[in-house]
Amino acid sequence: MDWLLTPGTTGEKFAVMVVAIVLFVAVMSLILFAVDRPKRVPSWVVALGFVGLPLGFLAFGLLRPAGITLWNSFFNRNTTEFVGVDNYVRAFTEPQFQKVLIVTAAWVILAPLLSTLIGLVYAVLVDRTRFEKLAKALVFIPMAISMVGASIIWKFVYEFRPDQGGIQQIGLLNQVLVWLGLPPQQFLIGQPWNTAFLIVVMIWIQTGFAMTVLSAAIKAIPDDITEAARLDGLQGTQMFRYITVPSIRPALVVVLTTIAMATLKAFDIVRTMTGGQFGTQVVANEFYTQAFRQNNQGLAAALAVMLFVLVIPIIAYNVRQMRMAEEIR
């Protein structure tokens, strides 16, 4: 039966193919034959038949590794010795990791708020104008660029060359500075502003997403509400404050939380642009560094668990808001 597992010749391969087809037909006919047999099937059997397999895959591919990660986070660097919560203590007390947590917090606060705000204002401004489609497309395009691609583009924008004879600037931003008569800057080195310059990349990518979702929500505001408000004398910013924003609140929450989760996982931008140097390290990249560079499996698992725990409240909030929105309806 060796040829079944490692077919060598063309003939053997054909034989294996025939065996596979016969097996498939046999299994299928068995299922089809069995399906019509019992007249009354309890509904849990049907449910199990449909969701059983996906649930099994989820348990094997998602829950099991999550469990292993959690388990490993209580062990030392090569998971041979139980160390209790030492890894977590380290992550919260060592200045190096505290810095990582602070930078991550800056990301999670700034990126969702700013990209949602910019996306919302932009959506309101271009709503029902002549250039709406073009204007939206322009902001949406960055969404289609991969994080690494966007990071490389922005790395060029920030690129630094000294202001010396015979040296040409190749970074857009520094060229502008030089044209204005200012000295070129090392955007990616100066702390803490370098983190802000990295967050700009995330905002650049996510604003398009925020704008698209919010724009759709704005269009869904019933005309009678806006008309009634207008008759009551609301205009401009008041309209925005009292009508638009409350009407699209569920959409705002979804956008904010989605971007917050994407930001927590921000890894590509930091890795591509600074490699976590110059005080720009975030939890997701630190986790990679610990797991694959430093080969410290325990600490890496602890960081991964922390990342997961940080996402939980955001998801919980999201789910709660959706429930409330449904109840109102």
Added chain:
Amino acid sequence: MTRRTTASRRRSLAAVAGGASLALLLAACGDPDGEGGVAEPDDMGGDMESSIDCAAYDEFGDLEGTTVNIYTSIVEPEQQTQEDSYDAFEECTGVEVVYEGSREFEAQLLVRIQAGNAPDIAYLPQPGLLNTIVSDYPDAIVPAPDATVANVDEFFSETWKDYGTVDGTFYSAPLGANAKSFVWYSPSMFADAGYEVPQTWTEMLDLTETIASEQETLPWCVGVESGDATGWAGTDWIEDVVLRTAGPDVYEQWYTHEIPFNDPQIVEAFDAAGEILKNPDYVNAGLGGVDSIATTPWTDAGFPILDGNCWMHRAANFYQTQWPSGTEVSESGDVFAFYLPTDQTDVKPVLGGGEFVAAFDERPEVQAFQTYLSSADWANEKALATPEGGWVSANTGLDPANLQTEFDQLAYETISDEAAVVAFDASDLMPGEVGAGTFWTGIVNWVTGSSTQEVVDRIENSWP
């Protein structure tokens, strides 16, 4: 007989006519030019390869049709020269060598070992990684076979053998060697300005001062950016200076942690390096201020020399392959290098490095290939297969005449010099947390503003 026929496939006629023993004789002593009947003038994988002695692999049995997988961090352009150098072995034994190079090698190798998918052979760029593998995955790695050990005893010094030994067991034979104590410069720029190549550290500092005061451009260009390995090029600088200010003995105590990382002698070395690296009058020529050291890729850091913007760039022998194509590397060409000088008179320290061959399988073809890589035959094949240069070996069986460039011969002379004390790259010998972690980031912090004391204290605290 089957294998012998394969061995000299291209000269099978001769083998058949002269009988097996004659073929063997030809193979062993064959003068490449005498076999000129094969019309492949420039191809080093051509008639040259049969010049190795295939009998060395008889003890491994018939290997025809087997495969050996290699996993390594050596990628293009050096990958091609590696593969070419295996031709002779493949012709001899009929083994197919499958080469896989990856820039993510250091991270992925451990993942592959964990997953039970280890390659047959991996080229480890650091002895520290060998230690990690032996202590974390003792079942995965296998010791070197006897034939390889015999080769290493014959062709390598005791020190090199020690780097491949963990707890008394010899695992990894050295592959290539690096000589890192070089300063690249433009011979024509030096000649036009009337500068001499400095012979001592003091002379080099004087020259630096002279250039800084006489010339429009700054004397030194430096860059340590290297993706997530950013900083390593800076650790080489520090190590070279430790060897020169504190000496090889302290150097050894330093990487074995007999003295702490923040020992005053190490602080002194950092500060001596800082006289150049952290002096805005001396760096960073054509690249920016002192902090631009951290963002300039090590691969590009020497290029300002070609534009006349920079005078000196300290980098290893393998920087030779980084110069843009068309750059002539010779004493009369565009760029060349001089030995990073020292004020010491008794020793001539050379900072070195290298790759080591680790095996994860005991199949005879794997062991045969390990043996080939540790032989003088391979070192000579590799030298011949590297026409662009940028490669040397610590293998004493290597005939320097086979090295293809003027600079490679200089590099070989430098490491095989009687007075030379070749010290292995300390960051590669330190534990990974330091040598591939805080030492790297420490360098980045150091050139972007942290004081020496802050940096060495932090590195010392991270020592496991």
